[in-house]
Amino acid sequence: MTSATLHEKSATDKTVRDEVEIRAIVDSIHKAHHDKNANAIAAPYxxxxxxxxxxxxxxxxxxxxxxxxxxxxxxxxxxxxxxxDAQIRISGDLAIWHGFLRLTGTKKGPEGKVDFWMRETLCFERQDGAWRIAHEHASVPFYMDGTLRPAFDLKP
Structure with missing residues (x-):
């Protein structure tokens, strides 16, 4: 292998490792929601x-x-x-995860069953060798027909 080929392989291996780490963080946040563990949700932020x-x-x-x-x-x-439909983009010590999230469960109040899709973007920053969430943006589109109703019926 040439020196350039070794460098490309090393960069590819590092990117794969970074993607695995970021996906593991996102998965841990989802598990923490399931477990209703606020500390575990906050840990990567x-x-x-x-x-x-x-x-x-x-x-x-x-x-x-x-x-x-x-x-x-x-x-x-x-x-x-x-x-x-989650995607990850990595550039140096910054990474962006974006995709759709389906939130389901049952609330204790009058809302009852909840089931809707939203958009989510997480911006990661590597600090001291570990990926941490520096920015989160979640949103639900709304109907622009004058009603301003949230579009909870949309699905990817």
Whole structure:
């Protein structure tokens, strides 16, 4: 093998390792939702991560453990998150994971069964050799027909 070929193989191996690590983090967050474990959900996030999730206000800084646990406790069943069409882009110490997430479960209140798809983007930053979430953005599209209804009926 030439030196260039060895370099390309090394870069490819590193990218594969990075993708495996990032997918494992995403999987761990999904498992933590199922287990209703706020600490495990927050673990991969940077303390100052910009979080644009579905809950008000418009932005959060990091993961508020008490707030997250209160939300988890509002479910009578495990919370299931299913990813679909996920893609990862890596450039140096930055990576982006994006795809669709299906959230299912049953709330304790009048909402009852919940089952909808949303869009999710996670931006990762490698710090001290470990991938951490620096930014999260989740959204549900809405109908622009004047009703402003969330489009919970859409599926990928």
């Amino acid at each position: 940077l303390a100052n991560a910009a979080v644009f999730n579905l809950a008000p206000p418009l932005t959060h800084t990091g993961v508020n453990l008490e707030e997250k646990q209160r939300w988890l406790d509002s479910w009578s069943t495990p919370i299931e998150l299913e990813a679909r």
